Amino acid sequence: MSDIPRSLVAQLLDVSPETLPAGDLPADRLAHHLLTYLRDTAADDPSEQALRTHPQAWAMALTDRLCADHPDTGLDLTLAALPLCDSPDDVAMLAAGPLEDLLATHGPALIDRIETLGPTTPRLRFALSGTWPDRINPLVWARVQAARDPGPDLDAGDPLPPA
Template sequence: MVGAFRVGWWACWQGAPENKGKENGELIGFDEFDWIVRKHPEHAWRCILATGSDPRAQPFLGLLAAGPIEDLLGIHGDMFIERVEQLARQDPVFAWTLGVVWQCQMTDEIWARVQQVWDRRGWDGIPE
């Protein structure tokens, strides 16, 4: 099942012809990942991990962070912040991916914890 949602997300962000000129909510794959983040957060976490570990995702990691990761932490931050912290400490690519996350719906506490483990180098003009 993880693969099916990951495929939808890839279709959304890899410039599938059916997505040209559409807003986020109209993109193939966007609604599916949004729904799973909201309704099935454990499955969403597995999808995020699977997508982030796929070498083909490298050019899209900022979108993964600014979409599913940001939303997961905004909606279910208490359930996932410890996992996010642990992974960011173990995986420099994940810590770097977190660098593009914005606070949005996150509580101030969750946001502060994200900022403790992210790596902002290379984002928003910050030198690498």
């Protein structure tokens, strides 16, 4: 994934570009901040003030906006975060969060890419096994299930595949 343009970051976070560090935002840096936020807040009640005041709360807010408004970039970010995961729990947070949101909101537009990447990306297949069908179009869900085979399976307790 290429860097996220500074102007887009500013727009999505509703801040002036001048308040941001110089240059575009590297996807791996955003992925690192996102994982830090998810790890630090995993056990917190989502309504807690700490979730909004955490130093990396901006990373979650930016990820949410990317997934909602720029699905290809949101998927790129999710793919950039998967190699940074240290445990199945890290992957589960990405699966139940950004990846599931992308599939629920933009599944028809993204499923071809996911099917193409699935056979060569074990961590993506692992993450797909941690998504649930509740909000996902049934036709997309059938393709998700096919893309995640032959595993590994997060919900079955399989170990974290190599990056």
